[in-house]
Amino acid sequence: MFIKNFAKSILILCAILAISGIVYSFTDFYERQVDERTGYGYIYWEDANTEQTAQAQANVSKNVSNWPFAVNINEYSYCTSSETDYHGKKNKGGFYWYVSRKGAKSKRYDGAESDTHEYTGRVWFSSPQSIRVHAKAQVTPDRDSATQEVDVEF
Numbered sequence: 001m002f003i004k005n006f007a008k009s010i011l012i013l014c015a016i017l018a019i020s021g022i023v024y025s026f027t028d029f030y031e032r033q034v035d036e037r038t039g040y041g042y043i044y045w046e047d048a049n050t051e052q053t054a055q056a057q058a059n060v061s062k063n064v065s066n067w068p069f070a071v072n073i074n075e076y077s078y079c080t081s082s083e084t085d086y087h088g089k090k091n092k093g094g095f096y097w098y099v100s101r102k103g104a105k106s107k108r109y110d111g112a113e114s115d116t117h118e119y120t121g122r123v124w125f126s127s128p129q130s131i132r133v134h135a136k137a138q139v140t141p142d143r144d145s146a147t148q149e150v151d152v153e154f
Contacts, residue, residue: 026048026049026052027046029046031045034154039128039129040062040071040128041062041063041154042060042062043059043154045058046150051086051144053082053086053141054079056078056079056137058135059077060134060135060154062154069125070122070124071127073120073123074118075120075135076117076118077116077117078114078116078137080112080115083112085141085142085144091144092141134151137149137150
């Protein structure tokens with residue numbers, strides 16, 4: 001009886017996690033919402049490789065600041081890989097990403113690792129149209145197909 005109730009609780013928890021999106025899977029997705037008149041908005045893009053073993057994401061946004069004469073900006077890039085490649089061998093490859101306002105970064109990975117680069121800040125005395133936000137990410141495993149270069153800017 002206890003085991004049956006325990007198993008039922010676990011299944012319910014898994015369903016809740018799956019519905020809420022916490023259970024992660026490699027996906028492809030693109031969304032852009034930019035108001036050309038005001039210059040505010042965001043772009044989000046994620047790309048998984050063909051074998052669904054690696055993924056790159058990038059997101060940039062400009063939004064209204066609580067302070068007058070200021071613009072909030074955010075630049076975010078993320079790369080991750082599964083523990084094994086398409087052939088069941090341990091993944092080896094490289095994370096490459098670049099965020100234009102903060103400089104360049106390059107890192108090697110081994111196995112199911114991920115890395116994130118994020119910059120959040122405020123630009124004073126500028127219009128949103130005069131501020132370029134840019135994030136770039138790419139995962140390139142040796143054995144699997146690479147993801148596309150995920151590069152967003154506005």
